[in-house]
Amino acid sequence: MTELIFELTSPGRKAYTLPDCDVDVDYDDKIKDFIDEEPVNLPEVSEQDLMRHYVELSTLNFHVDKGMYPLGSCTMKYNPKINEDIARLDGFSDIHPYSADEDIQGLLEMLFDFEKDLKILTGMDKFTFQPAAGAHGELTGIKIFRKYFDNKGEDRDKIIVPDSAHGTNPATASMGGFEVITIKSNDKGCVDLDALRDAMDETVAGLYLTNPNTLGIFEEDILEIAKIVHDEGGLLYYDGANLNATMGISRPGDMGFDIVHLNLHKTFSAPHGGGGPGSGPIGVKDFLTQYLPVPVVKKDDNGNKYKLDYSLENTIGKIHGFFGNVGVVVKAYAYTKLLGLKGLKKVSEMACLNANYLKDNLKKDYYLKFNRLCKHEFVLSGKNQKAENSVKTLDIAKRMLDFGVHPPTVYFPQIVDEALMIEPTETESKQSLDNFIRIMKKIASEAKNNPETVKKAPHTTPVKRLNEAKAMRNPDLKYENE
Amino acid sequence: MAREGLMYTDSDEWVQKKDNNILRVGITDHAQSELGDIVYVDLPEIGEEYDKGDDVNEIESVKAVAEVKAPVSGKIVAINDQLEDDPALLNEEPFDNGWIFEIEMTDPDQLENLMDLEEYESKLEE
Numbered sequence: 360m361t362e363l364i365f366e367l368t369s370p371g372r373k374a375y376t377l378p379d380c381d382v383d384v385d386y387d388d389k390i391k392d393f394i395d396e397e398p399v400n401l402p403e404v405s406e407q408d409l410m411r412h413y414v415e416l417s418t419l420n421f422h423v424d425k426g427m428y429p430l431g432s433c434t435m436k437y438n439p440k441i442n443e444d445i446a447r448l449d450g451f452s453d454i455h456p457y458s459a460d461e462d463i464q465g466l467l468e469m470l471f472d473f474e475k476d477l478k479i480l481t482g483m484d485k486f487t488f489q490p491a492a493g494a495h496g497e498l499t500g501i502k503i504f505r506k507y508f509d510n511k512g513e514d515r516d517k518i519i520v521p522d523s524a525h526g527t528n529p530a531t532a533s534m535g536g537f538e539v540i541t542i543k544s545n546d547k548g549c550v551d552l553d554a555l556r557d558a559m560d561e562t563v564a565g566l567y568l569t570n571p572n573t574l575g576i577f578e579e580d581i582l583e584i585a586k587i588v589h590d591e592g593g594l595l596y597y598d599g600a601n602l603n604a605t606m607g608i609s610r611p612g613d614m615g616f617d618i619v620h621l622n623l624h625k626t627f628s629a630p631h632g633g634g635g636p637g638s639g640p641i642g643v644k645d646f647l648t649q650y651l652p653v654p655v656v657k658k659d660d661n662g663n664k665y666k667l668d669y670s671l672e673n674t675i676g677k678i679h680g681f682f683g684n685v686g687v688v689v690k691a692y693a694y695t696k697l698l699g700l701k702g703l704k705k706v707s708e709m710a711c712l713n714a715n716y717l718k719d720n721l722k723k724d725y726y727l728k729f730n731r732l733c734k735h736e737f738v739l740s741g742k743n744q745k746a747e748n749s750v751k752t753l754d755i756a757k758r759m760l761d762f763g764v765h766p767p768t769v770y771f772p773q774i775v776d777e778a779l780m781i782e783p784t785e786t787e788s789k790q791s792l793d794n795f796i797r798i799m800k801k802i803a804s805e806a807k808n809n810p811e812t813v814k815k816a817p818h819t820t821p822v823k824r825l826n827e828a829k830a831m832r833n834p835d836l837k838y839e840n841e
Numbered sequence: 842m843a844r845e846g847l848m849y850t851d852s853d854e855w856v857q858k859k860d861n862n863i864l865r866v867g868i869t870d871h872a873q874s875e876l877g878d879i880v881y882v883d884l885p886e887i888g889e890e891y892d893k894g895d896d897v898n899e900i901e902s903v904k905a906v907a908e909v910k911a912p913v914s915g916k917i918v919a920i921n922d923q924l925e926d927d928p929a930l931l932n933e934e935p936f937d938n939g940w941i942f943e944i945e946m947t948d949p950d951q952l953e954n955l956m957d958l959e960e961y962e963s964k965l966e967e
Contacts (some may be wrong), residue, residue: 753877770904825901826878827877827880828879828929
């Protein structure tokens with residue numbers, strides 16, 4: 360294993376030299392007691408050591424700049440590097456969140472203009488950029504649900520989620536103090552309308568849904584679903600994790616959703632994975648705009664300056680400091696402006712085409728429970744490999760690492776046994792997809808003819824098969840300084 | 842996979858009849874194998890009462906969280922607190938030291954809804 364940066368230390372070695380301090384320092388008596396005379400234990404290395412160390416670490420890790428990353432529902436697309444340049448422009452990176460509105464007109468204009476684009480793309484009426492991720496957007500949504508029904512004097516204590524929902528949906532409902540009602544999918548992999556009708560009544564606050572769903576299948580009955588929920592006075596929340604499939608083609612606002620979140624760090628190409636930062640703005644229909652977190656950006660009365668508006672009547676309050684993770688928003692804005700609406704439509708078309716190409720080429724090698732046209736992702740199953748040769752989906756996933764491909768999402772959604780949930784995204788080329796198909800076919804053939812190779816994988820990675828139970832119960836994550 | 846002399850539920854719990862209407866409950870070998878390595882068991886409180894089919898406690902594995910359901914209505918009279926320190930017992934000895942709780946049933950007639958070994962095995966084959 361690579362040494363830690365602390366272990367590379369050689370006393371006195373430096374990566375750069377600061378000029379001598381040219382100010383007379385006369386510490387106030389009051390401050391003196393707090394000055395630590397002991398040197399801080401920082402690594403002492405040359406710039407070259409520093410560079411080599413971190414470049415080496417980056418090769419040990421897997422990332423989207425290194426290989427294909429078909430992680431279902433996570434939309435690990437390529438992150439265009441120009442986004443980084445734009446986000447680092449002084450006007451975005453060197454401003455202070457407490458600046459007066461008139462000093463940050465550029466930033467406010469960007470937020471205002473991007474909101475306009477997102478409204479066109481989604482069919483919603485008003486956005487907040489505060490939520491820092493999709494699940495945070497969901498939490499914002501559930502708080503709005505709660506306050507909306509409190510204001511109406513309605514006592515609703517349940518949220519419906521389909522059994523194919525992202526795990527964050529029931530978790531959010533539970534965090535919001537709601538009881539979770541799970542409804543089963545029908546044999547087409549979609550929401551069962553009868554089950555929804557049975558579950559929906561005046562005690563239900565609403566439905567959390569993603570469309571296309573986690574099987575990559577478009578909920579064709581979405582208008583009827585919306586009607587069933589609205590007829591009983593409930594609200595519809597759109598989990599935007601799968602928006603990559605439908606941009607420029609259909610809009611959650613037109614489907615009947617009342618609140619949507621978008622994942623700027625998935626669909627709009629800002630980097631993610633490794634813990635963020637993300638950005639999960641939510642958009643609402645007109646009748647909910649007064650519930651959004653504050654501040655929101657608006658134009659002043661003359662219509663030529665931008666200002667922050669704290670005056671929303673029913674606001675749920677703050678959900679994040681200032682305006683959210685603005686740097687991520689800038690990257691997503693750059694992406695959106697570069698592509699335009701036509702370009703974004705092409706993104707979704709290519710994302711769906713790529714997923715169908717993989718699905719059709721692999722359905723003979725892996726069991727496909729829902730064999731129909733998919734959107735941006737699809738779910739294969741390793742159940743035949745498990746039954747025939749005791750090769751589990753986890754083994755298949757680990758074996759993929761040996762071929763330089765990140766495994767897909769596994770064991771989710773739970774309605775498919777031994778699930779492999781694959782989302783190639785639009786940014787993989789045909790050559791890259793063909794390479795993926797070749798790898799998956801090879802692993803299927805190994806599972807038959809040489810199962811031990813798959814079961815003991817990975818063989819070529821910096822660390823071999825980890826004891827996942829031990830890693831979860833007793834993680835060893837920190838540097839011990841002796 | 843399963844064991845003679847025990848009763849089984851649809852949701853893959855096994856039930857062993859002890860004295861005085863007390864039943865010992867655990868999850869089957871099939872259930873632990875589907876879950877994979879178990880990393881955490883959230884045990885119920887002694888004295889808690891449950892209706893048949895209620896979620897009694899949660900089991901967390903490296904790939905999923907599963908609920909253990911009450912096979913009959915009754916009151917928890919014992920828990921296997923060894924599982925707190927060593928949840929892997931559920932993987933290693935699901936029918937023995939991996940038992941989860943004991944419940945004192947209020948309605949012995951509910952035992953008739955449970956499966957015997959043969960019925961459970963044919964359910965697994967479906």
